[in-house]
Amino acid sequence: MALPSSVTNDANSTTYTVASIGFGAFFGSSLTSVTIPNSITSIGNNAFTNSKLENIDIPDTVTSVGAYAFSDNSLKTATISNTITSLEDHVFSNNDLTTITIPNSIISVGSNAFSFNALTSVIIGDNVELIDNNAFYNNKIADITIPSNVTSIGDNAFMGNELKEITIPNSVTSIGESSFSENYLTHVVLGSNLTFIGNEAFADNLITNVESYSANPPILPSDAFNVNAAIDLFIPEGTTQKYEDAGWTGFKSVTEDPALTLSTDSASLKNEFTIINTENDIRVSGPKGINVEELLVFNISGVNVSTSKQTFIETTTLPHGVYLLQIVTNKGSAVKKFLK
The missing domain is CATH 3.40.50 (Rossmann fold)
Known part of the structure; x- marks a missing residue:
């Protein structure tokens, strides 16, 4: 079903723009698919609750989506608008989602936002500050990166x-x-x-x-x-x-x-880097967007024994033993151990 972007009153030939989907507008419907036009800026609470939707694409014109808006459906895929700043309580709970990307516009992920799905892959946007109670409760997530702006992780999250x-x-x-x-x-x-x-x-x-x-x-x-x-x-x-x-x-x-x-x-930055330990040096590789600015080697006593401004550092003069490699980047610093 494609929702119209405008409707006309035949009695007076006046055309109205459809700008919002109201509270409970399609609650309990038999809809399996819906296309939301770019005229829509808001979707109300419970708008599609307890329907049969299998996928949803929320356009970037939508700036707010209410609580429970898409809960209790059969969603397998969902694309979230890049202009929404918060994911409200239960907005996608009790569906069949396996992957979700939370855009960088989102600041808070509400209570039970994605609970009772089948999520295996989740990408949380860099600007999320709050992951509320039960946000990802009862899924199948095997790996997750918590962004460096998150300050609070709620109960049962x-x-x-x-x-x-x-x-x-x-x-x-x-x-x-x-x-x-x-x-x-x-x-x-x-x-x-x-x-x-x-x-x-x-x-x-x-x-x-x-x-x-x-x-x-x-x-x-x-x-x-x-x-x-x-x-x-x-x-x-x-x-x-x-x-x-x-x-x-x-x-x-x-x-x-x-x-x-x-x-x-x-503390999470160190997981972004791989170090290659050769006979003569240590080489560092990391993802795009994280630039190595300096490498420092410390012995186990915490003494700096070598420094480099490159993505590699010579180790030929170091005695055999355990060392700490501090990787200084444009995103912070991290420390990894290595054996010479």
Whole structure:
């Protein structure tokens, strides 16, 4: 079905532009497809709730979409307008979506926005600041990148997915209750500015390794990781007592890692880079848009032993051992270990 961009009143021959789809306009309809014209600027709450839509393309003329607008359909694909700034509560909940790209215009992802779908691939726009409660609850997401502008991740936000590892960027200050529970996590990286971790935030996983970049750790609930005794914890140098005082106890091992002390920018940035360790040098490759400005090599004691302004750094004069490579870029810095 193609919605008209205008309608005419035959009684007076007046033509009206169709600018919005109102509250519950097609609630419970049998529509399997709909084409939204470029005249539409807003879609109201529950506009297509409980219909039979299989795909939807929201044009860039649409600047707002209400809560529950496309919930309880059979959506397999959805394209979101680049002018919408927030995804309201339950807007795409209970569908059959397998992939979704959240555009850079979006600042907040509402409660249950994508819950109860079949998502395996999710790209979250760079400007998202809030991922609300249950936003991606009960999907099949195996890999996710949390953008560096996100400050809060709500309760159950990624609960019931298939994540194997997660990196929380330094921008995040709050992780809600059960936000990453019931996944397949083995490795968790926590950014430097966390002030709150909720109960069971990472419960019911398979975690064996946690890296925390915070020099002033938040209070850790006793059930945050479920079984601390199976986890090797890595923390910045000189912070063991602070972590113990904040309840970070009972871990299999606790290691003060210089790499976590040196890296004061995005903890997730290191995952963007591959290092190639040759007999004579270390070479770095990364994605487009992230430019390497400087490479610095530190020994395990934290002493800078070599520096380069190129994307490679000679290592022929270095004694055999473990080193830390700090990669300074236009997007921040990251640290990776290597063996000479």
